[in-house]
Amino acid sequence: MALQEKLDRFKRQQEKCQSTLTSIASTKASATQNGRRTPTPTPPAPVPVKFSNDTERLQHINSIRKAPVGAQMKRVIALLFESRQAFTMEQINEACYVDMRANKDVFDSMRKNPKVKFDGEKFSYKSKHDLRDKKELLFLIRKFPEGIAVIDLKDSYPTVLEDLQALKAAREIWLLSNFDSQEDIAYPNDPKVPIKVDDDLKQLFRGIxxxxxxxxxxxxxxxxxxxxxxxxxxxxxxxQMQGISSKPKPKKKKNEITKRTKLTNAHLPELFQNLKDS
Structure with missing residues (x-):
């Protein structure tokens, strides 16, 4: 009895294997079209990561995070200045590898820096004058009839220096150099704006x-x-080659009324007022 059960089980396994082989043969036949076999697409091989490249990147990140606090702050401020966007600490870490969560000294210094604005979540660049375009730049300069230093405008927005030159070319402003500090000063070129000149400067100008x-x-x-x-x-x-004298001609004296002048217009006494005064 046990032998019969083993034979029956063997027959069932043979039938199962036969059905599996038949199924495989039919699958291959359907994949063949016009005498050509359709190749089975092979998945792309993963790009191997070179250990040396990853080591260099990690070493670079490690050198940044071990740098002095001032050097790390400089990297963050440069990122904020160039992008003019607000970043969280995680975004700053991804962009320039400065981890302010792990370095409390960098975080505290950035939070207190006058060039940085921190709203409790994100950091952004803080310029001295909050300007966005050329129109706002001209409006600000016109508020300073005595001039505003260009160094105070440089960090307002990325293209501020180009806009200053454009306003100068359009004769909207004047750009003059300060001989003491060798810095440019922007003045409004507006007739409506009164310009005050110091008396010392006037005297110096007239004394030249x-x-x-x-x-x-x-x-x-x-x-x-x-x-x-x-x-x-x-x-x-x-x-001189044409025989023309280059000396200026003497000016003729104006005719003045004297006592010897013949008074032919006695009916216009105002003409002879200076004669009476003399």
């Missing part, structure tokens, strides 16, 4: 004695790196 000869004036302009609008030496040389 210019050369009497135009050639000397042109020479002084060239010494200071400016191109004169005239060329007196060339003009005088051409005039």
């Amino acid at each position: 004695e210019l050369p009497r000869d135009m050639i000397d004036i042109e020479r002084d302009l060239q010494k200071n790196g400016m191109k004169p609008a005239t060329n007196t030496a060339k003009r005088r040389s051409a005039a």
Whole structure:
């Protein structure tokens, strides 16, 4: 009896194997079309990660996080300045590898930095003047008739220096250099804005004695790196070749009324007021 059960079980296994082979054969037949076998797509092989590349990246991150607090702050502030976006501590860590959660000194210094704004969750760049475009820039400059330093405007937004040059070219503002600090000062070029000039500056300007000869004036302009609008030496040389005197003609004296003047217009006494005063 036990032998019969084993034979029956063997027959069932044989039938199962036969059905499996039949199923495999039918699957291969359906995959064949027009005498060609359709290749089975093979999954792409995973890109191997080189251990050396990953080691270099980890070493770079480690060197950043072991750098002094000031160096790490500089990286974060540069990120905030260039992007002008707000970042969480996790986003800062992903962007520039500065982990402020693990370094409390960097976090406290960033939170107290005057160039950084922290709202309790995100960090962003804080400029001295909150400007967004050229229109707001011009509006601000017009509030400072005595001038505003360009260094205070440089970090307002990324293209502020280009907008300053555009406003200068459009004669909306003046850009003048400060001889003491060698920094540019922006002044509004608006007739409606009163310009106050110090008395000392007025006296200094009026006390400057210019050369009497135009050639000397042109020479002084060239010494200071400016191109004169005239060329007196060339003009005088051409005039001498043509036989024209280059000396200026003396001005005629105005006719003044004196006691010897014949009074032909006695009916207009206001003309002779200076004669009576004399």
